[in-house]
Amino acid sequence: MPVKQEQIPGDAIVIRGARQNNLKNLTLAIPGGELVVVTGVSGSGKSSLVFDTLYAEGQRRYVETFSPYARQFLDRMDRPQVDAVEGIPPAIAIDQTNPVRTSRSTVGTMTELNDHLKLLFARAARLHCRGCGKPVVRDTPQSIYESLLQVPSQRLVISFPVNIPKNFTEKEVEQLLQRQGYTRIHARSKGRLEVIQDRIRMSSAERARVIEALESALRVGQGRVNVYPEKSGSDPDFSVWRYSSGLHCADCDIHYSEATPAAFSFNSPLGACETCRGFGRVIGVDFGLVVPDEAKTLRQGAVRPWQSPSFRECQDDLVKYAKKRGIPLDLPFNQLNSFQKNWVLEGEADWKSWRKSWPGTWYGVRRFFKWLETKAYKMHIRVLLSKYRAYTECGACHGTRLKPDALLWKLDGKSIHELMLLPVSRVNGFFQSLSIDGEAAGLVLREIRTRLGYLCEVGLGYLTLDRQSRTLSGGEVQRINLTTALGTSLVNTLFVLDEPSIGLHPRDMGRVIGVMQRLRDAGNSLVVVEHDPQIMFAADRILDMGPGP
Missing domain, CATH: 3.40.50.300 (P-loop containing nucleotide triphosphate hydrolases)
Incomplete structure (x- = not known):
């Protein structure tokens, strides 16, 4: 054929x-x-x-x-x-x-979704204050004017704060302000003056006058304006509306830095938690290994490393100071209250150093291990430390891997870490319903939707974006x-x-x-x-x- x-x-x-x-x-x-x-x-x-x-x-x-x-x-x-x-x-x-072995690689980094998410958050996310939880926005004279229109009949005092430098006296600052035409002071406090820019009533004041007063107050007040309702009586500071032209919460007086893509990446020094360096975990003393059997009492040897002949002296110190502080020695460890457990493990709060505080102040298990780390040049000490160490969640970032300020930026009420914890199918639904203004942000959003859609199409909608690649x-x-x-x-x-x-x-x-x-x-x-x-x-x-x- x-x-x-x-x-x-x-x-x-x-x-x-x-x-x-x-x-x-x-x-x-x-x-x-x-x-x-x-x-x-x-x-x-x-x-x-x-x-x-x-x-x-x-x-x-x-x-x-x-x-x-x-x-x-x-x-x-x-x-x-x-x-x-x-x-x-x-x-x-x-x-x-x-081939992945590093814990820095996740589903988000493998699919490049993390790169697109950090671009989107840098462009479209809204900042919320860590103190009061309110959105932090940049105020302009026009936006302040629009908000003041809500109280048209109220007579208002437009003022701005002036901080007194340490190398100037209050009188010298007042003289400098008087040379610029500011002669009226609304309020005085330690290290700060509230200087009056203008008094107005919104129902009768011309828009140009209000805008000009707000622009001047923002310029001299370095981006901050306070508006007080003028009130008869002994308390002129009955209420106040605070505004700021920068990334600054006027109510809490907290300044924030600009959002950059690197601030939302745990693989960047600018965004990674300074304690765990972006790993989300730290290696330290695992109290579960230190007290393996919580049914034992302190007298019976609940603290395991102190039962060896080498550190029997620490067990004697525990018994001695527990009697002085009224800590039960014959009660199982799991029946001690939180204060008593914390006393055993963390020591006393007024501890300063071994030279200044010992003897006289109880050091606790954690300071005992810190002392051991100074002796880590000895092989048997390193072996002992390895028996009681384990990876635990980072106490600074609580496993988010990011600096705290990165979590204050939110898209439709969700921070970048909250999105990482959701399954891909739910993240896909979130972004499909999200609407964002701006051409550049729209391009990034479209790319995110496409990649999330592909993951769902191949049956990976159950994965989370923070899932480590080495576990796949x-x-x-x-x-x-x-x-x-x-x-x-x-x-x-x-x-x-x-x-x-x-x-x-x-x-x-x-x-x-x-x-x-x-x-x-x-x-x-x-x-x-x-x-x-x-x-x-x-x-x-x-x-x-x-x-x-």
Whole structure:
């Protein structure tokens, strides 16, 4: 039977004389822009053709386009045993292995959603004061005027605060203000003067006069204006409306810095918690290991490290000071109240140092371990410390990994960490219903919606964005990489996949096939090593390898 000869298309990948591993001088052409499934019995050379020949050559050629300086930072692959490979584009391998070992990598960083979220929060989030919880906005003369229109019949005093520098007296500051025409003082306090700019009644005052008074007060008051209702009686400060032209809560007198994308990233020194450096955990004394059996009393040896002969003296100190302070020695540890437990573990609050406070003040378990750390140059001390150390949640950021100010910026009432804790499906719903003004923010929002939609399409809607990458299964990593490739809108690229059906329920296979077809329709070539009939039926071509006649 004659073999049908097919003309090789111009964009095909042509392999001539492949001899890698099990391949026996194989020559073939793989059409570009198609989904090709490579199948066959074990040992037939599927992986040798797809990964060790196709991917290796595509990656090697791509890396060679960089400068010699840049190439030293990239993984370089050996040239495969092949006579020639023609028409091969840059290659990306998406396999089942999970190479991530660092806890800094999360689902959000792998999918690049974190990068888009920090851009969106820097542009569109609203700041809320840490003191009063109210939104912090920049006031302008026009916005202040609009808010004052709500009290048209009230006679108002427009004033601004002036802080008295330490190298000036109050009288000298008043003389400087008088030279500028400000002669009336509304109120005096320690280190501050409330200077009157104007007195007005909104119902009769011209708009230009009010705006001019507010502009002058903001300029001389360094961005702060206070408006008092004029009231007869002994208490002129009955109520006050405070305004500020900067990122400053006028009520709490707290200044805030501008939002930058780096402030919302735990992988940046500008945004990472200073205590845990963005890991969310710190290594320290685990009191669960120090007091392993809470049914024991203090006299029976509830504090385990003090029961050895080396530190028996500390157990004697505990008994001695517990008697002095009225701490029960014969009550099980789990029946002590919170104050008594804190006394045992943290020591007394008026402790200053070993030289000044001991003896006389109880040091507690934590200070005992801090003292041990000064002796850590001894091997047996390091071994002892390792027995009672464990990773615990960072007390400064409470596991958010970010500096506290980053959590004050919110989108529709949710901070960036609150969104990270939600499943992808709920985050997707949140952003689908979110409306934002501004062209740049709209572009970022559209990209976020697209990537979240891809994750839901491949059945990963149950993951959270803060899930560590190293805890993901091979199938989850492969699907995340697929959606990341789809989200980056790559074209004219060769994608090499290694059995994407492994570990997938048949219901999810259709979703993965849909993603692969989208990559193909975008102008990419896909070569998939696979045995699943569903993917084989969806393929444009099938390459069956193995022993033949």
